[in-house]
Amino acid sequence: MDAARRLIRVKGSSFTTQELVKEAGIALQTFYRHFAGKDQLLLAVFEEEIINGAADIDAAMRRLPDPVARLRLFVTGALESLRDLDGDPAHDDPDRGMGPRFVTAEHWRLHQLFPDEMAQVNQPFADLVERELREAAALGLLRPADPASDAWFVMKLVMSVYHHYAFATAGERLEDIAAQLWAFCLAAFNGGGETPPPSLTGTPS
Template sequence: MSWAEERAVERSAAVRRSRSRIENQVRAILDAAHRLIEVKGDTFKTQELAKEAGVALQTFYRYFSSKDELLLAVIGDGMNDACRQWARVAAELPDPVQRLHFYVTSALGGLNAPPRHGALAQFVVSVHWQLHRVFPKELAAAEKPFVDLIEKEIRAATAEGTLASSDPVADAWLVAELVRSVYHHYAYVPAEDDAREKVWQFCFRAIGGSVA
């Protein structure tokens, strides 16, 4: 190996180490934010967050320009994690309508759950419109994984003839918006026992499903 090749390999290894350190620090900050949200909602200070994450305050501002940007990242992180878990479970279901039902009801499934999940739901509601004003495009991108899951199954079910969507993109967005609105509504009040199924039945009929 030539000197130039050895130098390139050394630099590549340094880049990998640097990237790994950045990923670990960002992960520590996000995990710390999740823990503080369970206790304080969105009222924690950035100094508290840095201490909880075990990083310097300057390190926090190296990755996030503001607390709002961090809160946006927390929502995006939580959405990605939830969608990955739902997709893994839904992969075992035999048809797109069943998978779509699973996604809609699962997104609303934690509203009568233990306090830990309730705190997260209330956090999402409390910061959503604040972030929508500041980061409208970024918030839409953070919430898009759920829309994408829905759109995929609407397309598949329409192709099979079990649904009749003329515009899967618009229908997926509207379903996701309805689910989000119901989620927000019940974050602070007890959910009706059949609220999830009511939402599902409404969505099912709205995109062309029929009950035998």
């Protein structure tokens, strides 16, 4: 998998199995003892990337004071890597590596081949949203209709916006797109605002 990541940074997903085993320093038979083929390997790479990404987002969310703020970070922060597409030569080539365009193209290609597996791969993101929705509901901050279902839809919405702007030209600033996305999600959660109740802020009622 580490060898696959190195090749992805250089060639995207166009590397061959022969190139992979050479980069990894293993025999072809060894590769096939672990993976049925290259697509199964890429699926495993996606799974590990999302697990690690979800852990990083979770750590950042836990530094915030309330579940609404943490949800906002999840929704808006997911678009941050799209800054790689702003034309700044200091950024990585967006068509190589695990950049937005590679992630988008491979995500949907693998989804066509392994829809159930890809749904499970993405589940850690939905789990983070559901956790915060349940806490926000318990505190009276938000009124989600069904935290599990709402979390799944939010994850899919955020992914769709990310995938769209990975290729489409944005007519607005990334910050404005993220703000609009968050406002839409907040309304869907029946949130009346972002100010925590007195029990969270310490403000007397």
